[in-house]
Amino acid sequence: MQFIHWLRDYEFVRHAVVTGIAVATVCSLLSVVVVLKRMAFIGQGISHAGFGGVGTAIFLGLTGVSQSIAVLFFCLATAFIIGVIARRRRVEPDSAIGILLVAAMAWGVFMGNLRGVVLDRWPAYANYIGTHTTPPSYDQLLFGSLLAVETTDMWLAIILGAAILIVCVLLFKEIIFFAFDESVGRVFGVPTTVIHYTLLTLLSVTIVIGIKLAGFVLVSALLVLPGATALLLSRRLGVVFFLSWVIGVAGTAGGLMLCLQVPQLSSGPCIVGVLSIIFGLVFGGTALRQRWAGAHG
Amino acid sequence: MGNDANPLHNDAGAQHACGHDHGCDHGRLDHHHPRTDAICLEQVGYTYPAAIGVAPHHALRDVTLHIEQGCSLGIIGPNGAGKTTLLKIILGLLEGYSGSVSVGGLTPRQACRRGDVIGYVPQRHEAEWHFPVSAEQVVRMGLVGRTGLFRRHSRDDLAYADHIMERVGVRDLRGKAVGDLSGGQQQRLFIARALAPRPKILVLDEPTVGIDEAGQSRFAQLIRELHESLKLTVVIVSHDLQAIAAGCERVACLNQTIHYHDAPGGLTRELLAEVFHHDIAPILGR
Incomplete structure (x- = not known):
C-alpha cells in the first residue's frame, strides 16, 4: 500500500516506475534473442563502453539528452567495432570485447578526471562547460539511481522503447532465423549482415535508456536474466517471450520497491538482485523437477 | 545421353x-x-x-x-x-x-x-536443437527470404509449406518442439524447410x-x-x-x-x- 502512496505523492517515483517498466519490457524481450544467440558478453561490452561516453559528456559539460547522445555514440561505435571484428575474425570477438570494455571505461574515468585538472589550471573553462550541475558520482553511474531518472529520461525510454519494439516486430521472422542458424538463414535469403548490425544498434539504444536506472555495470544483466530464466521454463517461443516479459517487469518492480524501502541502496543492484533470485529459484526448481521426473520414470 | x-x-x-x-x-x-x-x-x-x-x-x-x-x-x-x-x-x-x-x-x-x-539441407549436428521452436516454425523459416523484409508470409506460401510437411511426412509433428524429434524426423523437417520456398x-x-x-x-x-x-x-x-x-x-x-x-x-x-x-x-x- 505504501508503494501506491509513494507512486501518487512523488513524481520521481512515477518517473522511475514508468521508466523501469519501459526498460524492463524492451530488455526482457531482447534478452531472449541475446541468450539464444549467445550475445550476452557483447551486451556487457557495449554497456561498459557507454561509460566512456559519460566521461566525455562530463568533460564537455553535456547533460540531459546531449549526454545520452554522447553515451549512444560510444555504445554504437563499440557495437559496430565488435560487429566488424566478429564477422572478420582477425581477433577473437571475446578478446576484442574485453579490450574495448576496459579501454572505454578507462577513457571515461580519464575524461572525468581531466575535467577537474582543466578547471584547476584554466578556470575560464568553466564558462564554456558551465558548472551549474555537479557531475554524477561513480556510484550513481555504475549502479544506477532512482533519483537520477528525470522526465526527459522517462520520455526517452518510452519513445525509444516503442521504436525498438516496432523494429523487433517488423523483423521478427528474420531475427528468429538469424538466432536459430545464421549461415543457413543467409542461404534462405535472410539479410544476416543487416540483422546483425540492427541487433547491435537495438542493444546499444536499449542500454542507453536503461543506464540511469540500472547503471553501466548492471544494465547488461537485464539483457540476460529474464530470457535465461524464461528459457528454463518453456520451449515454446511465444511462451518464452511472454514469461521473459513477466519476469523482467516483476523483477524490476520488485527491485524498485526494495530500493524505495531502503533509500541507501542503489536501484541497479536491487533490480538485478531480485532478478537473480528469481533465476536461482527457477533454476533450482527445474533441476529438482528433472531429478524427480528421472527418479519416477 | x-x-x-x-x-x-x-x-x-x-x-x-x-x-x-x-x-x-x-x-x-x-x-x-x-x-x-x-x-x-x-x-x-x-x-x-x-x-x-x-x-x-x-x-x-x-x-x-x-x-x-x-x-x-x-x-x-x-x-x-x-x-x-x-x-x-x-x-x-x-x-x-x-x-x-x-x-x-x-x-x-x-x-x-x-x-x-536453392533449398539447402545442412548437416543435422550444426543446428541448435534446444532452440524453443516447433517443427512448423522451423519449416516456415524456409519462407523468410521468399517473403521479404517487413512482410507476412502469404496464405498461398503457408499452405504450400503445410503441403510439403504432409508430403515429407512431418505434418503430424508440427506442434512438437524440434529438440523432441528423432534424427530421421529432424532430417525430414530440414528437407521440408528447404522445399517450402519452392526451389528448383x-x-x-x-x-x-x-x-x-x-x-x-x-x-x-x-x-x-x-x-x-x-x-x-x-x-x-x-x-x-x-x-x-x-x-x-x-x-x-x-x-x-x-x-x-x-x-x-x-x-x-x-x-x-x-x-x-x-x-x-x-x-x-x-
Missing part, C-alpha cells in the same frame, strides 16, 4: 552431370548449356589465405562442372577434399574464389539473396550422418520421390559412398579437383583409390 567409352572424365574440360537423354556432349567446355544448367562451375579455384603459422591452403583447383536441370548428383570425396568449400561457394557463403559460378542463371550471391533458388535446386550436406540403416534407406527413397515429383535438381555432398549410390543417378568424385564419373555403378576401384588415396572399394562390395 551417350556414355563415353572411358568412364572417367578427369580431363580439364567440363564435366557434365546429366542423367537424362537430352543429347548433350559432356566432356567439352563448349557444349555446356548455360540456359539449362542448374549449376555451372567453370575453372573454379579457392585458396584459404595464410594466417599466423598457417601456410595458404589450396582447397579447390580448376573445378569445372555443369549440372543439368533435373539431375541428381552426388559429390563424394575424402575429408579435406574441398567438399565443404565447394558447397559454400555454390550456396553463396564464400567469396573470393577464382573462375565463374552460376546457380539458376544467377551468381551464388544473387541466388542467396533471392532465398528461393535441392542441396544436401552429409544428409545420412547419424541416421540408422533403415532410416538411410527411407531417406534415399524420399529423395528419389521428391526428385521425380517436383522435378528437382538434387545435389548431395557426402563422404558416404553408399548413400550417394542409393540416392543419385550420377556421381562426381572430388579431391581438390573433379574426378567425374557418370553412374555410381561404374565407379572403378582405381578411381576410388585415386580420390580417397586408399582402397575403399571393398566397402562398396566390389
Whole structure:
C-alpha cells in the first residue's frame, strides 16, 4: 500500500516506475534473442563502453539528452567495432570485447578526471562547460539511481522503447532465423549482415535508456536474466517471450520497491538482485523437477 | 545421353552431370548449356589465405562442372577434399574464389539473396536443437527470404509449406518442439524447410550422418520421390559412398579437383583409390 502512496505523492517515483517498466519490457524481450544467440558478453561490452561516453559528456559539460547522445555514440561505435571484428575474425570477438570494455571505461574515468585538472589550471573553462550541475558520482553511474531518472529520461525510454519494439516486430521472422542458424538463414535469403548490425544498434539504444536506472555495470544483466530464466521454463517461443516479459517487469518492480524501502541502496543492484533470485529459484526448481521426473520414470 | 567409352572424365574440360537423354556432349567446355544448367562451375579455384603459422591452403583447383536441370548428383570425396568449400561457394557463403559460378542463371550471391533458388539441407549436428521452436516454425523459416523484409508470409506460401510437411511426412509433428524429434524426423523437417520456398535446386550436406540403416534407406527413397515429383535438381555432398549410390543417378568424385564419373555403378576401384588415396572399394562390395 505504501508503494501506491509513494507512486501518487512523488513524481520521481512515477518517473522511475514508468521508466523501469519501459526498460524492463524492451530488455526482457531482447534478452531472449541475446541468450539464444549467445550475445550476452557483447551486451556487457557495449554497456561498459557507454561509460566512456559519460566521461566525455562530463568533460564537455553535456547533460540531459546531449549526454545520452554522447553515451549512444560510444555504445554504437563499440557495437559496430565488435560487429566488424566478429564477422572478420582477425581477433577473437571475446578478446576484442574485453579490450574495448576496459579501454572505454578507462577513457571515461580519464575524461572525468581531466575535467577537474582543466578547471584547476584554466578556470575560464568553466564558462564554456558551465558548472551549474555537479557531475554524477561513480556510484550513481555504475549502479544506477532512482533519483537520477528525470522526465526527459522517462520520455526517452518510452519513445525509444516503442521504436525498438516496432523494429523487433517488423523483423521478427528474420531475427528468429538469424538466432536459430545464421549461415543457413543467409542461404534462405535472410539479410544476416543487416540483422546483425540492427541487433547491435537495438542493444546499444536499449542500454542507453536503461543506464540511469540500472547503471553501466548492471544494465547488461537485464539483457540476460529474464530470457535465461524464461528459457528454463518453456520451449515454446511465444511462451518464452511472454514469461521473459513477466519476469523482467516483476523483477524490476520488485527491485524498485526494495530500493524505495531502503533509500541507501542503489536501484541497479536491487533490480538485478531480485532478478537473480528469481533465476536461482527457477533454476533450482527445474533441476529438482528433472531429478524427480528421472527418479519416477 | 551417350556414355563415353572411358568412364572417367578427369580431363580439364567440363564435366557434365546429366542423367537424362537430352543429347548433350559432356566432356567439352563448349557444349555446356548455360540456359539449362542448374549449376555451372567453370575453372573454379579457392585458396584459404595464410594466417599466423598457417601456410595458404589450396582447397579447390580448376573445378569445372555443369549440372543439368533435373539431375541428381552426388559429390563424394575424402575429408579435406574441398567438399565443404565447394558447397559454400555454390550456396553463396564464400567469396573470393577464382573462375565463374552460376546457380539458376544467377551468381551464388544473387541466388542467396533471392532465398528461393536453392533449398539447402545442412548437416543435422550444426543446428541448435534446444532452440524453443516447433517443427512448423522451423519449416516456415524456409519462407523468410521468399517473403521479404517487413512482410507476412502469404496464405498461398503457408499452405504450400503445410503441403510439403504432409508430403515429407512431418505434418503430424508440427506442434512438437524440434529438440523432441528423432534424427530421421529432424532430417525430414530440414528437407521440408528447404522445399517450402519452392526451389528448383535441392542441396544436401552429409544428409545420412547419424541416421540408422533403415532410416538411410527411407531417406534415399524420399529423395528419389521428391526428385521425380517436383522435378528437382538434387545435389548431395557426402563422404558416404553408399548413400550417394542409393540416392543419385550420377556421381562426381572430388579431391581438390573433379574426378567425374557418370553412374555410381561404374565407379572403378582405381578411381576410388585415386580420390580417397586408399582402397575403399571393398566397402562398396566390389
